[in-house]
Amino acid sequence: MIRSYKEMHQMSVMNLGDFWAAEAEKLHWFKPWERVLDDSNAPFFRWFPGGETNLCYNAVDRHALGDRGDKPAIIWESPEMGQSEVITFRELYQRVNRFSAVLKGKNVNKGDRVLIYMPMVPEAIIAVLACARIGAIHSVVFAGFSFESLADRINDSSPKMLICSDGSKRKGKVIHLKKIVDRALEAAKVKVPHVLVFDRGIDEWEPVVGRDLYWREEVENVGDVLVEPERMLATDPSYILYTSGTTGKPKGVVRDTGGYMVALHSSMTQIYGCGPDDVYWSTSDIGWVVGHSYIIYGPLLLGIPSVVFEGTPDNPNPGIWWDIVDKHRVTVLFSAPTGMRMLRKFPVHWIQDHDLSSLRHIFLAGEPLDEPTYQWVTETLNKPVIDHYWQTESGWPMITNHMGIETLPFNPGSPTKEAMGWHLDVVDENGEPVPAGERGFLVAHPPLPPGTLQTIWGDDQRYIDSYWSMFKRCGKDLYFSGDYAIKDEDGYFWLLGRADEVINVAGHRMGTREVEEVISSHPQVAEASAIGIDDEVKGQAIAAFVVLKEGVEETEALHKAIIDLIRDRIGPIATPKILNVVAQLPKTRSGKVMRRVLRALCEEKEMGDLSTIEDGASVDEIRNALKDMERKEG
Numbered sequence: 001m002i003r004s005y006k007e008m009h010q011m012s013v014m015n016l017g018d019f020w021a022a023e024a025e026k027l028h029w030f031k032p033w034e035r036v037l038d039d040s041n042a043p044f045f046r047w048f049p050g051g052e053t054n055l056c057y058n059a060v061d062r063h064a065l066g067d068r069g070d071k072p073a074i075i076w077e078s079p080e081m082g083q084s085e086v087i088t089f090r091e092l093y094q095r096v097n098r099f100s101a102v103l104k105g106k107n108v109n110k111g112d113r114v115l116i117y118m119p120m121v122p123e124a125i126i127a128v129l130a131c132a133r134i135g136a137i138h139s140v141v142f143a144g145f146s147f148e149s150l151a152d153r154i155n156d157s158s159p160k161m162l163i164c165s166d167g168s169k170r171k172g173k174v175i176h177l178k179k180i181v182d183r184a185l186e187a188a189k190v191k192v193p194h195v196l197v198f199d200r201g202i203d204e205w206e207p208v209v210g211r212d213l214y215w216r217e218e219v220e221n222v223g224d225v226l227v228e229p230e231r232m233l234a235t236d237p238s239y240i241l242y243t244s245g246t247t248g249k250p251k252g253v254v255r256d257t258g259g260y261m262v263a264l265h266s267s268m269t270q271i272y273g274c275g276p277d278d279v280y281w282s283t284s285d286i287g288w289v290v291g292h293s294y295i296i297y298g299p300l301l302l303g304i305p306s307v308v309f310e311g312t313p314d315n316p317n318p319g320i321w322w323d324i325v326d327k328h329r330v331t332v333l334f335s336a337p338t339g340m341r342m343l344r345k346f347p348v349h350w351i352q353d354h355d356l357s358s359l360r361h362i363f364l365a366g367e368p369l370d371e372p373t374y375q376w377v378t379e380t381l382n383k384p385v386i387d388h389y390w391q392t393e394s395g396w397p398m399i400t401n402h403m404g405i406e407t408l409p410f411n412p413g414s415p416t417k418e419a420m421g422w423h424l425d426v427v428d429e430n431g432e433p434v435p436a437g438e439r440g441f442l443v444a445h446p447p448l449p450p451g452t453l454q455t456i457w458g459d460d461q462r463y464i465d466s467y468w469s470m471f472k473r474c475g476k477d478l479y480f481s482g483d484y485a486i487k488d489e490d491g492y493f494w495l496l497g498r499a500d501e502v503i504n505v506a507g508h509r510m511g512t513r514e515v516e517e518v519i520s521s522h523p524q525v526a527e528a529s530a531i532g533i534d535d536e537v538k539g540q541a542i543a544a545f546v547v548l549k550e551g552v553e554e555t556e557a558l559h560k561a562i563i564d565l566i567r568d569r570i571g572p573i574a575t576p577k578i579l580n581v582v583a584q585l586p587k588t589r590s591g592k593v594m595r596r597v598l599r600a601l602c603e604e605k606e607m608g609d610l611s612t613i614e615d616g617a618s619v620d621e622i623r624n625a626l627k628d629m630e631r632k633e634g
Helices: 005-014 016-024 055-064 089-105 122-134 147-157 177-187 215-222 258-270 289-302 320-328 337-343 371-381 460-467 512-520 556-569 595-603 617-633
Strands: 072-078 083-088 113-117 137-140 161-165 168-170 173-175 194-198 212-214 239-242 252-255 280-282 306-309 332-335 361-364 385-387 424-427 439-444 479-487 493-498 502-505 508-511 525-535 539-548 578-581
Touching (some): 016 258, 055 122, 055 289, 072 122, 113 122, 113 147, 113 177, 212 215, 280 289, 306 320, 337 371, 424 479, 502 525, 525 595, 556 578
Parallel strands (some): 072 306, 137 239, 194 212, 280 332, 332 361
Antiparallel strands (some): 439 479, 479 493
8 A cells, every 4th residue: 555655646646547536536426537637738637527526416415415414514603793503414405405496596507607705604605515516607706805806807707696795794894795796796897687695684785676686585485405416527617716916807717626626635635634523624715715625625525524714813812713623623724824923922821721632733824834933833732733835726735744644754934745746846947947955936847736727717828828838938838836936955845935026135136035034033023024115226125014922012122133133144135124013914804914015105106906905004004104214214
């Protein structure tokens, strides 16, 4: 039996037909595939062509109609609303069937698009699964994007139905989702026949006669019903997920059905090390790829409970996450470094006052994991922390430590080695591998494994231009991740951030992460963000923004200590032109620092769309801090 990571990874790349066929056979197929991979039209790779299956059937029916019908499927916790709910697989099966009938009754069929703009409620997951059941292509939009962003996605996908909630709450503040939808539909060029509203009693709204429908009323009208799952080709699209951006037409990443299903099911056991008795919690949002893969499909495909959380890590207090881990005996937690850095500000008793004995692994992804945060999480929770790397485009991890195969030695700051099926390299601008330990571009050799993006919705050429064109001039067919990385002598990968997030100070190039990690290593610092700003002399200079741990006071001595640390670790060239201590960084509601906002504030330029910002007060605070600095310098 193959047990080692090295053997399994080599087989997944060199003998991919046998490897992925064995993984696919663990799931239900209405009709077997004709071959495992069709790469005749590269880079449009087609996995399991000819095979027929259904994502919803595999995620719900297999368990509801089997021996896991009474087991929890969804565990919903909403500190925002003071509500919680546990839904078994059998109950989920019934509710998904009813909503599938609602969709069919409104003439939504296979291939039609359904846009979902909802908060973290079970109904959002039911809507996604119902789309998968009938073969409609769902497109979930993060319930926080502006009406302009929503209108862009409506125009691009031409949905037959839009599903939303009346509103949601974020730290007690009402977000007017239905009103945002109304504005988006007014601005959109495409007409949407039906808007289905899940009314939570949070916000008042006026229905548009002939267009708007009430969720509860529609579901009650269909009653108990069985909707047979659509027999989907493995190569049929399952969903469109738009990559976030501030300018230009959004890119709608298209995911297939069969390859995605096989990759996620495989990853749940091989990467996350999950079995039938586990309770899995991804703290993300269903509006992002993590939510699609590891809130909805991944855990449900394996038949284990998925915790669904509507809230923030520090509300009503900084112990809320650990309350939930304790209450539901969560075994595997998947979060982001940003969330941990936020909690790092608070006293550790908020964590240590809980029984976390059930928790086996903590996975972090979404941005580079700096060593200070890694060490803090490891020491504070006394649990293994697994950094792993992936993208909206990949759909599941590209680089990771495999908890279900062989645990490789941990190297803080590295997400470890390639996931199954991924053949990655670090290359120079000519597509040639760089020596071990040198920085280069992270690329993947074809074919891309199952579960990865198939194309860009309605724009095959943009797919090629965006991901496959960078090294064409050198005669190389390589997928470009968009990131800088280092591969060391042991084969471990070290991510250095986006290739476009490089600061060039007087000809010296350094990644934003390099500066941030040094600042974050100071024992009194909770988190930091660094950007490059225009400088007349050096071309660019560094601006750094620092959040201190709770109870730490800002002093001149602390400023000097941080600057000395940067000069010692990187060199005098990295001395920040601006070093500001702030209470919070401007972040999206998914926890990513909005560097463009920091840059715009420093350079007194337009900030663009701020609809996804977590707390607008952070912008005012940084603006005032910059003005105070100018006054002191004056």
